[in-house]
Amino acid sequence: MTLLSQIESALADAFESVLGEKVATPVVAAADLRFGDYQCNAAMMQAKNRRTNPRALATQVLEALDLGSIGTADIAGPGFINIRVSPETFSAHSAVLLKDDRLGVPATGEGRRVVIDFSAPNVAKPMHVGHIRSTILGDALSRIARFLGFEVITDNHIGDWGTQFGMILHGWKTRLDEAALAADPVTELVRVYRSVNAETKEVPEVLEVCKAELVKLQAGDEENLAIWHRCVDLSKQGLQKIYGRLDVSFDHWLGESYYNERLPGLVEDFLSQDLARVSDGAVCVFSGGDLPDEQDPFRIQKKEGWQDNPAIIRKADGGFLYATTDLATVEHRINVWKADEIWYVVGTPQQLHFRQIFDICRRWGKSAGFHHIAFGSILGEDRKLMKTRSGDNVQLADVLEEAVERAGRVIAEKNPELDEAIREEVAEIVGIGAVKFAELSQHRLTDYVFSWDRMLALQGDTAPYLQYSFVRIRSIFRKLEGPFAAESASLQLKEEAEIHLARLLARYGEVVPTLLDDHRPNLLANYLLELARAFHSFFEACPVLKAEPSVRDSRLALCELASRVLEHGLGLLGIRCPERM
Structure with a gap:
């Protein structure tokens, strides 16, 4: 159990003893350590409900509170209950964590299966800087969810079908450079697509040829299907190189094409169930009428008042849209994969789309915990969307290559003998x-x-600072003459710097389970930065190797635990730690 959960349990018993019923007793880490380590405002909430004096209620609770050896409690202000944990408890808890592979983190997601949809680039196009957020955020959430006990299924729902293939097919047949394709497939496919796309604007007849090629593909033409399959395979090879460098993997790559055969039947099902109707030749899903206009994703306010804002699932020309494919995808994930939850790590501009999809699924009877995990944009130093000088999107492969090159120069400057x-x-x-x-x-x-410059700095809120902190800890152990058994060491924490380091180490098990409450791995990043700062303060204030043997062993054990938490926490973010820098 975490210290927080032990304190919550003790407070719950005390409140039940005083009030005669179980009530919520939320405990949080104190923002100001002058008032203790943890704080509870349940007395004020309960007093308000019962129209009684909160401080008087808090006093009664304290009289009934049994914290055992955890520490002491007092009252502040109008009824805050403050808990101060004893150094002996921090020592004992640190010793427990050293023997715990989970470092005090409870498995809170057991019995839940979640599908996480992230990254999802388009075939025959390079991944650009805009893919950073979905790919990295989705991977971190997958790692965190798995560690918390969820059964996680990751799905890269790539864009491998659509109108762009008409242009690629025509370009493949008329202007493909096989040598360039062999050297760099995605670059050559992009060149072909751009060349044809430019020509369609000058020569309208070419656009008709492209449409005809697309129709042949959709009809199952063998030649066009073979070209399409090769485009997809070559694109996946290029994508895998980037994912390999990022240490990102997927359980499935079920792209849009996987659901093609299901789409006509899905639309007919919606029509037969009166979930959709024909409007101006298109099949649309309209409002269910059970939500206020302000909350209804199928209603939009204009000058004339509230109007319909339907989701189209089949166009008048018979074509299908993203909404149709997404509904088929939900059906597969619930019926086949038995998903309890489905998370979409997709940018903020898609909010309305997912509100409509989730509402349609509710009315369709497809029940799961749907979450659109939205995110903002990456800006250049000019605070505009990050672009190249020519106005193109910055390619992700180029970003990663430059990051490694710049890191190499910094490392060579700091440690030229490496x-x-x-x-x-x-x-x-x-x-x-x-x-x-x-x-x-x-x-x-x-x-x-x-x-x-900011992201590669060895000081400040950066990964290199955290990695350097880990390296600094491990360098202590390289100076020892032999191995050190941290699990059998006796911890005796007396100095404030070592107590504070133990305090933060104890909170790892409290922080990690909260990361999925609003899908915010930044809370873990913030925690790790605070932990690293606490370690450096401890290292400056408390000699380790020069201390007397019993104190040395206690501090070495604390260093060992700090390195494990740093490495594990960074690992949940998908970030590795080097042994040297």
């Missing part, structure tokens, strides 16, 4: 980690500025 092969390996770890942490340390809904 072996070149080791420096290259460390540069990869530090560079990729810096890009990930720059994303994951932000609240996902905020826009943030992509700054090379």
Whole structure:
């Protein structure tokens, strides 16, 4: 059990003893350590409900409270109950954590199966900087959910079907450079697509040819299907290189094409169940009429008043849309994968789309915990959307390459004696980690500025600072003459700096389960930064190797626990720790 849960349990018993019934007793870490380690405002909430004096109620609760050896409690202000944990409790708890593979984190997601839909780039197009957020955020949430006990299924719902393939097919047949395709498939496919797309604007007849190629593909033409399959395979090879570098993997790659055969029947099902109707030749889903206009995703307010804002699931020309495919995808994830929850890690502009999809699924009887995990944009240093000088999207592969190169230069400057092969390996770890942490340390809904200098700094709120903290801890153990058994060490915490480090280590098990409450891995990033700062303060104030043997062993054990938590926490964010920097 975490210290927080033990305190909550003791307070719950005390409140029940005083009030004669079970009530909520939320406990939080104190914002100001002058008032203790934990704080509970349940006395004020309960007093308000019962129209009694909160401080008097808090006094009664304290008289009934049995904290055992955890620490002491007092009252502040109008009825806050403050808990101060004893150094002996922190010592004992740290010893327990050293023997716990989970580092005090309870498995809160057991029995739940969640499908996480993230990254989802388009075939025959390079991944660009805009894919950073979905890919890195989705991967971190997958790692966290798995560690918390969820059964996680990750699905890369790639865009492998659509109108762009008409242009690619025509370009493949008329202007493909096989040598260029072999050297860099995605770049050549993009060149072909752009060349044809430009020509369609000058020569309208070419657009008709492209449409005809697309119709042949959709009708199952063997030649066009073979070209399409090769485009998809070549694109996946390019994507896998980037995912490999990011250490991101997926259980499934079920793209849009996987659901093609289901779409006509799905639309007919919706029509037969009166979930959709024909409007101006298109099949649309309208409001269910059971929500106020302000909350209804199928209603929109205009000057004339509230009007219908339907979701189209089949166009008048017979074509299907994203909404149709997404509904078929939900059906598969619930019926086949038996998902309890489905998370979509997709940008904020898609909010209305997912509100409509989730409402349709509710009326369709497809029940699951649906979550649109939205996120903001990445900005350049000019605070505008990050673009190249020519106005194109910055390619993700180029971002990762530059991050590693810059990290290599910083490492060479700081540690010129480091072996070149080791420096290259460390540069990869530090560079990729810096890009990930720059994303994951932000609240996902905020826009943030992509700054090379800031993200690669060894000081400040960066991955290199955390990685350096880990390296600094491990360097202590390299100076020992032999192995150190931290699990059998006796911890005796007396100095405030070592007590505070133990305090933060105890909170790891309290922080990690909260990360999925609003899908915010930035809370873990913030915690790790606070932990690293606490370690550096401890290291400056409390000699480790020069201390007398019993104190040395106690502090070494604390260092060992700090390194494990740092490495594990960064691992949940998908960030590795080097042994040297």
